[in-house]
Amino acid sequence: MTKPAADTGTFTTTDDTLVLASVSSPVEAELLSTWLDQQRTRYPEATIDVVRLPPRNAPPAALAQLVEQLESGEDRSIVPVRVFWLPPAAGGRLSKLAGLVPGWDPYHPSERQQRRILRSDPRRARVVAGEAAKVSELRQQWRDTTVAENPRDFAHFVTRRAILAMERVAYRLLGPEYKSPRLVKPEMLASARFRAGLQEIPGATVEEAGKILDEMATGWSRLSVDLIPALAKALFSRGFDPQIDYDQYQVAAMRAALETYPAVLLWSHRSNLDSAVLTVALAENGLPKTHVFGGINMAFGLMGPLMRRSGVIFIRRSIGGDPLYKYVLKEYVGYLVEKRFNLSWSIEGTRSRTGKMLPPKLGLLSFVADAYLEGRCDDILLQPVSITFDQLHEIAEYAAYARGAEKKPEGFSWLYNFIKAQGERNYGKIYVRFPEAVSMREYLGVPHGPMMHDEAAKRLALQKMSFEVAWRILQSTPMTATGLVSALLLATHGVALTLDQLHHTLQDSLDYLERKQTPMSTSALRLRTPEGVRAAVDALSNGHPVTRVDGGREPVWRIAPEHEHAAAFYRNSVIHAFLETSIVELALAHARHVDGDRLAAFWAQAMRLRDLLKFDFYFADSATFRANIAEEMAWHTAWEAHVAAGGEQIDAILYAKRPLMSDAMLRVFFEAYEIVADVLRDAPAEIGEKELTQLALGVGRQYVAQGRVRSSEPVSTLLFATARQVVADQHLLEPGAGLAERRIAFRRELRDVLRDFDHVAQIARKQFVARELESRHMLRG
Numbered sequence: 001m002t003k004p005a006a007d008t009g010t011f012t013t014t015d016d017t018l019v020l021a022s023v024s025s026p027v028e029a030e031l032l033s034t035w036l037d038q039q040r041t042r043y044p045e046a047t048i049d050v051v052r053l054p055p056r057n058a059p060p061a062a063l064a065q066l067v068e069q070l071e072s073g074e075d076r077s078i079v080p081v082r083v084f085w086l087p088p089a090a091g092g093r094l095s096k097l098a099g100l101v102p103g104w105d106p107y108h109p110s111e112r113q114q115r116r117i118l119r120s121d122p123r124r125a126r127v128v129a130g131e132a133a134k135v136s137e138l139r140q141q142w143r144d145t146t147v148a149e150n151p152r153d154f155a156h157f158v159t160r161r162a163i164l165a166m167e168r169v170a171y172r173l174l175g176p177e178y179k180s181p182r183l184v185k186p187e188m189l190a191s192a193r194f195r196a197g198l199q200e201i202p203g204a205t206v207e208e209a210g211k212i213l214d215e216m217a218t219g220w221s222r223l224s225v226d227l228i229p230a231l232a233k234a235l236f237s238r239g240f241d242p243q244i245d246y247d248q249y250q251v252a253a254m255r256a257a258l259e260t261y262p263a264v265l266l267w268s269h270r271s272n273l274d275s276a277v278l279t280v281a282l283a284e285n286g287l288p289k290t291h292v293f294g295g296i297n298m299a300f301g302l303m304g305p306l307m308r309r310s311g312v313i314f315i316r317r318s319i320g321g322d323p324l325y326k327y328v329l330k331e332y333v334g335y336l337v338e339k340r341f342n343l344s345w346s347i348e349g350t351r352s353r354t355g356k357m358l359p360p361k362l363g364l365l366s367f368v369a370d371a372y373l374e375g376r377c378d379d380i381l382l383q384p385v386s387i388t389f390d391q392l393h394e395i396a397e398y399a400a401y402a403r404g405a406e407k408k409p410e411g412f413s414w415l416y417n418f419i420k421a422q423g424e425r426n427y428g429k430i431y432v433r434f435p436e437a438v439s440m441r442e443y444l445g446v447p448h449g450p451m452m453h454d455e456a457a458k459r460l461a462l463q464k465m466s467f468e469v470a471w472r473i474l475q476s477t478p479m480t481a482t483g484l485v486s487a488l489l490l491a492t493h494g495v496a497l498t499l500d501q502l503h504h505t506l507q508d509s510l511d512y513l514e515r516k517q518t519p520m521s522t523s524a525l526r527l528r529t530p531e532g533v534r535a536a537v538d539a540l541s542n543g544h545p546v547t548r549v550d551g552g553r554e555p556v557w558r559i560a561p562e563h564e565h566a567a568a569f570y571r572n573s574v575i576h577a578f579l580e581t582s583i584v585e586l587a588l589a590h591a592r593h594v595d596g597d598r599l600a601a602f603w604a605q606a607m608r609l610r611d612l613l614k615f616d617f618y619f620a621d622s623a624t625f626r627a628n629i630a631e632e633m634a635w636h637t638a639w640e641a642h643v644a645a646g647g648e649q650i651d652a653i654l655y656a657k658r659p660l661m662s663d664a665m666l667r668v669f670f671e672a673y674e675i676v677a678d679v680l681r682d683a684p685a686e687i688g689e690k691e692l693t694q695l696a697l698g699v700g701r702q703y704v705a706q707g708r709v710r711s712s713e714p715v716s717t718l719l720f721a722t723a724r725q726v727v728a729d730q731h732l733l734e735p736g737a738g739l740a741e742r743r744i745a746f747r748r749e750l751r752d753v754l755r756d757f758d759h760v761a762q763i764a765r766k767q768f769v770a771r772e773l774e775s776r777h778m779l780r781g
Contacts, residue, residue, distance in 0.1 A: 015045065015046055015047060016046070016047050016073055016075065016076045016077065017046060017047065017048045017049070017076070017077045017078075017079055017132075018049050018050075018051060018069050018070075018076055018077070018078050018079070019036065019048060019049065019050045019051070019079050019080075019081050020051055020052075020053045020066075020078060020079070020080045020081065020158075020159070020162045021050055021051070021052050021053060021081050021082070022052075022053040022080065022081070022082035022083075022162075022163075022166065023052055023053075023082075023083075024108075025111040025114060026111065027083075027111055027114040027115055027118070028082075028083040028114070031083050031125060031127055032081060032082075032083065032127060035081070035127040036048065036050060049069065051065055051066050051069055053080065053082075053159060053162060053163075054066060054155075054159055063152055063155045063156070066155045066158070066159070067151045067152060067154075067155045070135055070151070070154060070155060070158060071151065073135065074134070074135050074136040074139070075134060075135070075136065076134065076135050077132045077133070077134055077135075078132065078133055078134070078135060078138065078158060078162070079129055079130065079132045080129065080130040080161075080162035080163070080165050080166050081127065081128070081129045081130070081166075082127075082128060082166050083125060083126070083127055083128075084125075084126045084127075084128045084166075084169070084170055084173065085106065085107055085108070085109055085114070085117065085124055085125060085126075086123070086124040086125075086126060086173070086174075087106035087107060087124075087222075087226070088106060088121070088124070105223050106223070107221075107222045107223060126173070128166060128169045128170065128173070129169070130162060130165025130166040130168065130169055131165050131168070131169075133161070133165075138154075138157070138158055138161060139154065141157075141161075142154050142157045142158075144192075145191060145192060145193070146190040146191060146192055147190060147191075147192050147195050148192075153190070156186070156190075157190070160183050160186060160187060163182060163183060164182060164183065167179075167180075167182055170222075174222065175286065176286075176287075176288045177225055177282070177283065177286065177287070177288055177289050178222055178225050179288065179289075179341070180221070180222075180225075180289075180311075181217075181336065181339060181341060184213065184217045184332070184335065185210060185213045185214065185217055187335070188213060188331065188332070188335055189206055189209065189210055189213070193331075194209075194331055197327060197331065198327070201323050201324050201327055203324075204323075204324045204327075208324060209324065209327075209328050212324065212325055212328040212329075213328060213332065215296075215314065216313055216314065216315065216328070216329065216332055217313075217332070218291060218308045218311055218312060218313050218314075224310050225283075225289065228279060228310040229279055229280050229282075229283035229284075232276035232277070232279045232280050233276075233280045235273070235276055235419065235422060236273050236276060236277060236280075236422065236430065238419070238422040238423040239393070239421075239422040239423060239424070239425065239426065239427040240389070240390075240426075240427050240428065240429065240430050241428065241429045241430070243429075244277065244280065244281055244284070244429075244430050244431070244432050245429055245430065245431045245432070245478075245521070245522070246281070246285070246432055246433075247433055247434070247476075250433060250434040250435065250476075251285045251287075251434060253434075253436065254287065254383060254434045254437070255285070255286070255287060257381055257383070257437050258287065258288060258342065258381070258383075261377065261378065261379045261380060261381050262337055262340045262341065262342055262343075262377055262380055262381070263290075263342045263343075263380065263381040263382070263383045263437065264342070264343045264344065264345075264365070264368055264380060264381070264382050264383065265278070265290050265342065265343070265344040265383045265385050266344075266345065266346070266347035266360075266382055266383065266384055266385065266466075266469050266473075267344070267345075267346055267347065267384075267385035267386070267387055267473075268346070268347070268348070268352070268357060268385070268386055268387055268388075268473050268477070269346035269347075269348050269350065269351045269352060269387075270351060270352055270355070270387065270388075270389065270392065270573075271351065271387075271389060271392050271394055272351070272394070272418065273389075274346070274387050275292050275294065275312070277387055277430055277432065278290075278292075278344065278385065278387065278432070279292075279310065281432045288342055289311055289342070290311065290341075290342040290343060290344035291311050291312075291313050291336060291341055291342070291343050291344065292311055292312050292313065292344045292345065293312075293313050293315055293343070293344070293345035293364060294307070294312050294313070294314055294315070294345075295314070295315070295317055295350075296314040296315060296316050296317070313332075315329060329367065330367045330370060333364065333367040333368055333371060334367070334370065334371035334374070334376055337368060337371040337372070337376055337377055337380060338371065338376040338377060340377070343364075343368070345364055347360045347361070347384075347466060347469055347470060347473070348360065348361065349361035349363075353397075353398040353401050353402070353569075353718055354398070354402075354568070354569065354572050354718045354719070355398075355568065355569035355570060355571070355572030355573040356572040356573065356575060356576070356616065356617065357470055357473065357474060357576075357618060359615075360463075360466035360467065360469070360470055362459070362462050362463065362466060365382075365462055365465070365466060366458070366459075366462060368380060368440070369440065369444060369458060369461075369462055372440050372441075372444060372447060373444060373447055373448065373449065373451060373452040373458075374447065374448070374452070375447035375448055378441070378447070379439055379440060379441040380440040380441075381437040381438070381439060381440070382437060382438040382439075382440060382465060382466075382469050383434065383437045383438075384434070384435045384436075384437070384438070384469045384470075384472040384473045384476070385432065385433070385434060385473070386431070386432070386433040386434075386435070386473045386474075386476045386477040386478075387430070387431070387432055388430070388431040388432075388433075388477055388478060388480065388521075388573070389427065389428070389429075389430055389431075390427060390428025390429050390430075390480055390481070390482050390521070390523060390539070391427040391428050391482055391539065391540070391544065391570075392427065392569075393421040393422065393424065393427065395545070395566045395569045395570070396566060398565070398566070398569055398718075399563075399565035399566040399569075401717065401718060402565040402568075402716035402717055402718045402719070403565065403715075403716070403717070404693075404697055404717050425544075426539070428482070428523065428539060429521070429522070429523070431477075431478050431480075431521055433473075433476040433477065433478070433519070434476075435472040435473065435475065435476040436472065438465055438468050438469055438472070440465065443461045443462075443464060443465045444458070444461050467618065470618055471618055471620075474576045474618060475519075476519060477519065477573075477576075478519040478520055478521040478524070479513055479518060479519065479520045479521060479524045479574050479577060480521045480523055480524055480570070480573070480574070481521065481523035481524045481526065481527050481532070481533075481535075481536035481539075482523070482536065482539070482540060482570045482573075483570045483571060483573045483574035484506060484509055484510075484524060484527060484574060485502070485506070485527075485533070485536050485537060485540060485546070485570075486540070486545070486546075486559070486567040486568075486570035486571045487509075487570075487571040487574060487575075487661075487664045487665065488502065488505055488506060488509075488664065489502075489546060489557065489558060489559045489567065490559055490564065490567050490568065490571055490664065490711070490713070491663055491664035492558070492559075493710045493711050494558055494559065494560065494561060494711070495558065496549055496556035496557055496558035497556060497557060497558070498554055498555075498556050499530055499533060499534055499537075499554070499555070499557075500530070500775065501772070502533050502537065502557065503527075503529075503530045503533045504771055504775060505768065505771075506527050506533065507528070508658040508659035509578075509659050509661070510524070510527060510528060511658065511659075512578075512581065512658065512659055513577060516577070518577050523535075523536060537557045541557070543560075543563055544566075545559055545563035545564075545566035545567040545570075546558070546559055546563075546567070547559065547560050547563070561711065561712050564711050564712055564713040565712070565713060565716060568668070568713050568716075571664070571665070575617070575665045575666070576617065576618065578661040578665050579613075579617055579619075579665070579666075580625070580628050580629060580632055581632050581661060582661045582662035582665045582666050583606055583609045583610065583613075583629070583662070583666075584606070584629060584632045584633060584657075585654065585657065585660055585661070585662040585760045586605070586609055586662050586666070586753065586756045586757065586760065587602045587603075587605040587606040587609065587629075588602065588643065588650050588653060588654055589650075589654070589756035589757075589759045589760050590602070590605040590752075590753075590756050591605065591643055591646065591650060592646055592647065592650040592651065592759070594646070597644075598643055598644050598645075598646045598650075599640055599643050599644045602643050603626070603629075606626075606629050607622070607625075607626075609753070610622075610625060612670075612673070612726060613666070613669065615722045615725040615726055615729070616669055616722050635657075636653055636656065636657075639653065651763065654760060654763045655763050655766065655767065658767075660760055660761075660763060660764040660767065662757060662760050663757050663760055663761040663764060666757075667710065667754070667757045667761075668711070668713045668714040668719065669714075669719065669722075670750055670753050670754055670757065671703075671709045671710070671714035671754065672696075672700075672714040672715075672716065672719035672720060672722075672723045673723045673726055673727075673750050674747065674750040674751065674754060675696050675699055675700045675703060675709070675714060675715070675720070675723070676692065676696050676720055676723040676724060676726075676727055677727065677732075677743065677746055677747035677750055678699055678747060679692060679695045679696050679699055680727060680732055680733075680743045680747075681740075681743060681744065681747065683695070685733070685734060685735040685736075685739055686733060686734065686735065687733065689724060692720070692724055693717055693720050693721075693724075696715075696720045696723070697715060697717065697720075700714065700715030701715060703715070727746070730742075730746055732746060
């Protein structure tokens, strides 16, 4: 077989060649006739027969001529040929959007437009020939891969191969981003592999499987490749800087990796804009498009067809009880991987409405792992993607969920309001990062290896892989000014700060992040100057979620109680950078009042806090976590001896530590745990989730009214959800001996932790006052 020269449309013939010509108009017929005359002149000794490529779902009579030609010789070469219309060389967003007008698809011009193109710009018309294949080779592939039954089925197989061969030439002409699956349903339904699996499902039929594929199958037209990124950018540019912030080194490394293996792009999910942002990011950097998995709840009205044409695969939310649906989805994923199409979805499975990453979901990932272990590709890359926003208008919705509101269904009114909200003000920049990919081969071993039949080992490997992806997302996510300022103002519990107070207090956090080489956004770096701080708080003012108070000697800024849940979303997006140092502070405060081996108590409490927080945050493995804690303490000379001494020496360590972050970052989580633990004092052993949440909301509101918690933030259905996981992990939601006593003991433990928060907060307050006095003294000087 030989490859055609795509730029000239020529091919090398054998003595006997059958050209399958795809023709849609008299103009194309003329172009193909001229091209065939050229080939016959060039190869006078060859026999070149021509058959028009039958359309999809052609009736038996339309296939008769092709069936006859395929029976005339096994050594005969089959060469698919068509006219490909290139789009205009020049054109920006307006010319792309013009493609929405009926009859103006530049890739499929009308006959009248074709004649005009030939007069004005004939280079846009290309006769392209797909890679040739012998009848014998095609027949063997047909027998090996499909349910081979009769000559007509073989003719259908040959037409599919011809279409796919011409598509490969087309995307080589246009670029890898134009590669799109074609003929998925007929290819899969004809597959012997697919049919064999179908027979193992009781009551399953090919017809029902076809209906499910119709619901799932997607792709993108060449026009949508041009249009969708332009539409997506127009959407988010209403409220954000149109220039996405990238790390170009990461982009180059990812581009090189994707040239070798198919990939699954796994992204952090904070907004309904995430998919649109990723679409633009891939297009702007010349990266291959991905199939994006999304909930079928988003396939409403015109959104369904539009998103399907942009590569979105809509799947049902719950598939466990439908073995046929689960099988078709698994095989569809395997088909796409085998054909080297890239996939994409949120690793968390849904949007995080708290601002921090949720635990990874393994469902779709297990299907990809199956495809790899079955040998459908040599390796698959799991590509982490971090998508971060300076601000989001959706946090008002998230704050309402935290207070107990129900999720509103998606529809046209929802879409209208979402688009409208995008244009209400400036939300800052969008940051996209592509850290190093994770190799599936590294975690699962070679295809057809022992893990293929060991479900427990495979699941453990998937968990490790997914956590590694999430960890890399977190480590590459840049700190934003929004998150740092929100954390600081939430820590004051409603007390307003001046610009100078904000500025000098933020410097300790910036020093720490710089020392840890944590990625930072431009807005965060600007916090080094008063002007940068002023820009950050002004952007958050007017209740978004900061309140600016004017009319005094100078403006001051605070977070009002009604905006605490919204601000928490931003604060939670930066907690991971301060998580281990916050645990250090609490472990030090705990060791201070322990009798006996205080150093051992320090380490034991650090590990205990890690265990309690494991449902809210990602942690390194135990050994690495201990090493990280030791590194956090290494800044203090002879820290172990001072911890062992206890009392004032531990206080001295805390006072010298910069910054003190535990109260700002973690207190609300333990307050939420303590509220749930309080509810459990007189609750039945197996209290339901909804009942527990409702009781916790009531007790939490009482705590706020009494001042028993510092703010309204811990009174949150979102925090109570993980608090319930914590108490379940402590075996406090199941009958057992001494349950009441164990519940009381756990609540007492949480209160002791909150006492440690109080102690660290008192020392942080002393630091703040001392710095204030120093600042005033310098001003007088």
